[in-house]
Amino acid sequence: MSEVIAKAKMAKEASFALGVLSTEQKNQALLQMADHLITRQAEIIEANAEDLERGRQTGLSVSLLDRLALNESRIEAMAEGLRQIVELPDPVGETLQTMTRPNGLRIRHLRVPIGLIGIIYEARPNVTVDAAGLCLKTGNAVVLRGGSAALSSNRKIIDILHDALDASAIPKDALQIVEDASRSSVDEMLKLNGIIDTIIPRGGASLIQNVVQNATVPVIETGAGICHTYLDAEAEPAMASDIAFNAKVQRPSVCNAMETLLVHESFAAAHLPDIAQRMKEANVELRGDKRACTLVPGMKEAAEQDWSTEYNDYVLNVKIVSSLDEALMHIRRYGTMHSECIVTENELHARRFLAEVDAAAVYHNASTRFTDGFEFGYGAEIGISTQKLHARGPMGLPALTSSKYLIEGSGQIRQ
Amino acid sequence: MSEVIAKAKMAKEASFALGVLSTEQKNQALLQMADHLITRQAEIIEANAEDLERGRQTGLSVSLLDRLALNESRIEAMAEGLRQIVELPDPVGETLQTMTRPNGLRIRHLRVPIGLIGIIYEARPNVTVDAAGLCLKTGNAVVLRGGSAALSSNRKIIDILHDALDASAIPKDALQIVEDASRSSVDEMLKLNGIIDTIIPRGGASLIQNVVQNATVPVIETGAGICHTYLDAEAEPAMASDIAFNAKVQRPSVCNAMETLLVHESFAAAHLPDIAQRMKEANVELRGDKRACTLVPGMKEAAEQDWSTEYNDYVLNVKIVSSLDEALMHIRRYGTMHSECIVTENELHARRFLAEVDAAAVYHNASTRFTDGFEFGYGAEIGISTQKLHARGPMGLPALTSSKYLIEGSGQIRQ
Known part of the structure; x- marks a missing residue:
């Protein structure tokens, strides 16, 4: 035996x-x-x-x-x-x-x-x-x-x-x-x-x-977590920046850290450059889709496999979307049903995101880093x-x- | 595709x-x-x-x-x-x-x-x-x-x-x-x-x-159910016979029907022959261990594989045990964790059986046939x-x- x-x-x-x-x-x-x-x-x-x-x-x-x-x-x-x-x-x-x-x-x-x-x-x-x-x-x-x-x-x-x-x-x-x-x-x-x-x-x-x-x-x-944060057209800019930064940088090695930032095109034009700058200063390598690369000079273009990679590291994908629906579709395709977040002041968009995203934890205006037994008050996990x-x-x-x-x-x- | x-x-x-x-x-x-x-x-x-x-x-x-x-x-x-x-x-x-x-x-x-x-x-x-x-x-x-x-x-x-x-x-x-x-x-x-x-x-x-x-x-x-009914030394004889008969004969083709009857030796001597007779009259083929065959003339001897066979049919294994512990051990070895029953008037034995048997449904003084969504009040299952x-x-x-x-x-x- x-x-x-x-x-x-x-x-x-x-x-x-x-x-x-x-x-x-x-x-x-x-x-x-x-x-x-x-x-x-x-x-x-x-x-x-x-x-x-x-x-x-x-x-x-x-x-x-x-x-x-x-x-x-x-x-x-x-x-x-x-x-x-x-x-x-x-x-x-x-x-x-x-x-x-x-x-x-x-x-x-x-x-x-x-x-x-x-x-x-x-x-x-x-x-x-x-x-x-x-x-x-x-x-x-x-x-x-x-x-x-x-x-x-x-x-x-x-x-x-x-x-x-x-x-x-x-x-x-x-x-x-x-x-x-x-x-x-x-x-x-x-x-x-x-x-x-x-x-x-x-x-x-x-x-x-x-x-x-x-x-x-x-x-x-x-465990496996390809987590997204979606900054909606109506996101509050300072909150959006803080939540995205926290989700990526506070502890990149864990499963509830963000791997991909989705940004609505109208929010991106005004605010993505600042957020990208803040990430770079924290040594985050950025990989963007074509539109993101246009907005953030020097950003490397993301390869297809990057969208389905859990980096657990100081690397972040960035994608510009034209609508909430496009964000939802991206998450459905590449997410691992772990933790997903929308930042928005639009209650209707928040309700749709919470209802339609199929994941263990779905956030409105808070960092995905909170998916954790201690943070939920369960003690050990x-x-x-x-x-x-x-x-x-x-x-x-x-x-x-x-x-x-x-x-x-x-x-x-x-x- | x-x-x-x-x-x-x-x-x-x-x-x-x-x-x-x-x-x-x-x-x-x-x-x-x-x-x-x-x-x-x-x-x-x-x-x-x-x-x-x-x-x-x-x-x-x-x-x-x-x-x-x-x-x-x-x-x-x-x-x-x-x-x-x-x-x-x-x-x-x-x-x-x-x-x-x-x-x-x-x-x-x-x-x-x-x-x-x-x-x-x-x-x-x-x-x-x-x-x-x-x-x-x-x-x-x-x-x-x-x-x-x-x-x-x-x-x-x-x-x-x-x-x-x-x-x-x-x-x-x-x-x-x-x-x-x-x-x-x-x-x-x-x-x-x-x-x-x-x-x-x-x-x-x-x-x-x-x-x-x-x-x-x-x-x-x-689904798979090798269910046992254990007739304890202190089982009430008429109840024991009715529960065993119901568990085997009322609808043998389903997963919560009994496949093996375990009988305490002191109960078996007095009552197994009558129960066996009742089963035979309902066309149940009986397969016993050596001691059961001694008590019930003409009973076929069970092969080792019979104890782990779900007949879903008019066939029943019968085994004589010397103690509650022997019954528990047999169930642990051959059961499929579906439905198990003890018939006894001894509250201590009932409590031990309920606590120690590892199965979805554990019964005291009732037929295993009740393991069912409708019988539990859940409606469909x-x-x-x-x-x-x-x-x-x-x-x-x-x-x-x-x-x-x-x-x-x-x-x-x-x-």
Whole structure:
């Protein structure tokens, strides 16, 4: 039996005991986990140094090394993340509906854990702790498959979390990490129907597409964001500039940052040059359609593929449109149904945009950067769903639950 | 461009106009559809006769021919089904949550249509009408791919429904039927990510498994039911016999019928022979484990694969267990998480069974046959979900919706 199957089976078995624990028992375990991370942070930093050394030798980029690196403050943030999860209400056991049927059957519809969740992610050790905390809080066992570049860190973190679970009601087996760094361990996870109940990919577009294309286990698709901001003819100029600038520049590396700015032709003539100047001063590379290039001298012309590229970087596409409808059509064609924004003082246009754009989060006069579990008041999030089933947008703890019907009778049979 | 892709693209395009229609507009269209089916039933029966003739020539079984056959009363039932859908509340537009954040952002979480739904099903023309009605009522466009044996009937039904839509606000293109009877049209549908938002298979286990194994589009898995009834040591004998008999015999062909009877050894000694006798008199073939065969002379011994077979027929597995735990373990191993029942007067055992069995519907002292949208009071159902994401158990109209967040601001940017 492969490592993946063996560990997934152990985790599944443990999920049944975990699923019926009380909120208090689960919270106590999470607090133990947080405490152990702090008291043993030197060990984590030591293991992380091995990963960093190997990463430097194999030529990982500076930004990947940065995501991989742990230090005292990052470990404290991981522990603090667990403590924040403890503070969140436990959705498991919540009654969604109760009804008594004319034949006397009493039906209760309850939230229950999903069971066993698989998380496939990149070389970010903080995801190891975060995903473990979110899954265990919701009564789910979890099999983690992180990027191989973080293996030493992840192995050490899981060792420590396992020791923490020893002093808790949560069975250790409910938390598993796959150490097999080969691609085949991912492929195997994706096909474990009947053992793994759900796979959640967390990472870049290629990781997510591999999961979506190859999984037979149900997937919650997260992340990819080609987000647009549309500056309408009747946008308030200062607000339009601030929202566009914030959506692009405040943190370009994340999925809710803007990739394409759509500008109505009548607004563009007066205001696009200033906005372009502000972007350039923040080191944003601009790529425009023909009309935008005419308005902004020196702007590079965008290639067709640019409109469907998630840069996650200081690069921005700019397109001039002649109408709200043209903006809507562009978004329908190139958007990834993540976050889309209109800036306008025209209420009718705002209402149409909100109604007609098919995305998880649709904004009027606010930056797309707000699509986030914390900003929405959900506390922690396991990701931002860009699919339409089960959960859409920022996923809080309830997105990690399923439901079941309990039906109590007194001998009822069907006529 | 293949037929599937061309029709799916037309339907997707139409979904945007359909998605913003009012409940009244959609209901009016459904009533038109019902009226047209009634006034043109002679044409449907004529087309159906072609299918039946072809079916007889190709040697379809009697039960398949029965499912395929239409007559006046069946067409009236199809029209009545549409009228019942009209009476159901429209979930689209429902506000799930509203919140105002400290920064002044107003966030509304609303139910919206899923978009374009693909339905893959067998040669049952009633599903054509039923699925069309449920999808259109919830603002979804739909691509139907029914079994080839029903092609003449389906083509005629869709012609008639298209004519009905002419006098309605729903664009005709929102309702499409795939006429390509080859396997490749199904394969194509399963991979249309970005066009088809969800696939719902309706049919037998092999149809469903083909969809689950091969789809990259998100799937709502329905149907397969290996349901158990457990007669506990403290079951009330007459109730136990009635519930078991009803679960097996009242309609064996459906997914919520019982396939395996689990009996506690102390109850079995006194009561299994009578229950077995009653089953035999209803022409149920019994297959038991060794201990059951000892108690019921002449019972055939069950093969290992029998425990994981959904007979949908007058066949029943019988197993004697020594404890509630053994029953729970058997269900965990062989169940399909559909409907499971315990019959007992012992409240502690009932509570444990309800809490620990991982299934869409868990019963105490009532027949598993009640797992059904109508019996739960949901009106029509598109199927019974046996997966854990999005929807679980009988799926009413809300299961055919997604959600989105609308966020209204006054220039908020992220700090």
